[in-house]
Amino acid sequence: MEITAGTLHLRPWRLSDADVVARALRDPEIRRWAPPGAPAEPDEKEWIADRVEGWADGSSPSFAIADATTGEVLGNIRVRTVADGVGEVGYWVLPEARGRGVAGHALGAVGRWALACMELSRLDLRHAAENAASCRVAQKGGFALTRLLREPSWDEENETVEVHLHTLSHA
Numbered sequence: 001m002e003i004t005a006g007t008l009h010l011r012p013w014r015l016s017d018a019d020v021v022a023r024a025l026r027d028p029e030i031r032r033w034a035p036p037g038a039p040a041e042p043d044e045k046e047w048i049a050d051r052v053e054g055w056a057d058g059s060s061p062s063f064a065i066a067d068a069t070t071g072e073v074l075g076n077i078r079v080r081t082v083a084d085g086v087g088e089v090g091y092w093v094l095p096e097a098r099g100r101g102v103a104g105h106a107l108g109a110v111g112r113w114a115l116a117c118m119e120l121s122r123l124d125l126r127h128a129a130e131n132a133a134s135c136r137v138a139q140k141g142g143f144a145l146t147r148l149l150r151e152p153s154w155d156e157e158n159e160t161v162e163v164h165l166h167t168l169s170h171a
């Protein structure tokens with residue numbers, strides 16, 4: 001499964017991406033906003049194997065976001081099925097590719113694809129309220145802010161964290 005979105009090419013992750021994944025999994029901003037449970041010592045080969053498995057069992061399709069001209073890998077976007085008819089999307093972009101619309105465009109394309117092809121009635125996106133760049137990405141991808149939540153924190157300093165829930169539904 002591959003998606004072309006303007007200057008971006010989205011395609012499944014492969015083992016030859018290990019070096020770029022290793023760099024991403026050690027990036028401080030990507031680690032800062034990773035969902036709870038991210039391993040302290042990330043293993044890029046396990047990470048890629050997990051992505052391949054997500055396609056094999058259909059539970060969590062994920063894409064490497066690449067430059068359509070050069071093939072350079074710029075980021076990651078993944079949809080997980082979290083309940084019957086409900087998916088949740090997550091993403092990151094490598095530091096050198098941030099601030100030029102990569103996440104916003106990839107999110108718009110994957111949101112449309114997931115609603116059309118994964119038999120979902122709703123796609124959720126949650127981010128820490130403090131993560132203003134991710135909030136902007138959600139808006140640019142067409143996800144409406146639907147709820148403010150307070151959830152157990154994934155850092156050690158705070159017990160809870162404010163979270164924005166955005167949603168994309170069929171028009």
Ligand SMILES: CC(C)(COP(=O)(O)OP(=O)(O)OC[C@H]1O[C@@H](n2cnc3c(N)ncnc32)[C@H](O)[C@@H]1OP(=O)(O)O)[C@@H](O)C(=O)NCCC(=O)NCCS
Pocket residue numbers: 029030033034091092093094097098099100101102103104105126127128131132133134136137140
């Ligand atoms: C969040 C992230 C995915 C954004 O990727 P990106 O490709 O740079 O996103 P885009 O260029 O499409 O859009 C970023 C938007 O946020 C805005 N932005 C960036 N930093 C910001 C900040 N500190 N405060 C407010 N807005 C900010 C940009 O101006 C841009 O909006 P604009 O197009 O209206 O100018 C990237 O910064 C990242 O990977 N961060 C670490 C991991 C992460 O946070 N993942 C999401 C977890 S929910």
